Amino acid sequence: MNTLAQDNCIRVSDAQISLEHTFSCGQCFRWEPGRDGSFTGVALGRAVRVWTEGEDLYLRCTEEEYQEVWAGYFDLDRDYRPIAEGLARDEFMRRAVEHGWGLRILRQEPWEALCTFIFSQCNHIPRIRQIVDRLCRLCGEELKFEGERHYAFPGPERVAALSGEELGSLRAGYRAPYVREAAQALALGQLDLAELREGETDVARQALMALNGVGRKVADCVLLFGLNKLEAFPVDTWMKKAEGLHPDCAGPYAGIAQQYIFYYMREKGIDKGRQKSL
């Protein structure tokens, strides 16, 4: 894999990524597909457009932005081939990995991961996207990108300062107070997500679960998608019984395995009670 700056964009050769699978597998909520096959999204306070041609990934950004933001966000320094090959050693995982080929775990901003996965509880992905979009439009910083208007994900201080009426306008239901409490904990320095990222996974999990409205599932989603803990395994309620069936539900890449499983089973519309027969 190497990079080349050309024509106002960055080309990453042999990037081993499927943008479709990466963005639609349920790990993130802020990427929009364009008619030309590209995707436009906002992360880490920046907007960008990305697309693939063959094995190459293209990003509409400067080389400086690529190095500072996007190489890390897309986890492009990590070689996914041996990981995927290792996971695919049993038949079920082989099918899941084949289905989700090119899926990469994004290194999202920790607070955004926490906030969006609190919204995710008992919710549909399209509706999660709408709630997150309303939040960003309500209080996120406006970003100009190629003549388009985008909005950054608002920091915890801004969310903590929202009025009850503003929170209600998100139409997030009973999850809104959970998000506000989490935002307040961060804004007041009672919880430091950057610190958790550097520490032990179990310690971070316990700290996250101490928040009201954050259980094991949401905590592990934050660990996996926001704190780069690839061994975290966000077990779905219906997936609990399958936990013992797949050896990849443990180990250093359990989170990646889990995301392949989640994406595979959701896309295939596989019934929740039938996972044992897969």
Next chain:
DNA sequence: TGCCAGGCCGAAA
């Protein structure tokens, strides 16, 4: 029109 969703919480058994 109902069903149900990347759940969590607190009470009851």
Next chain:
DNA sequence: TTTCGGCATGGC
């Protein structure tokens, strides 16, 4: 320790 109802909302 496990089970269960309630919680808001709206896409399908």
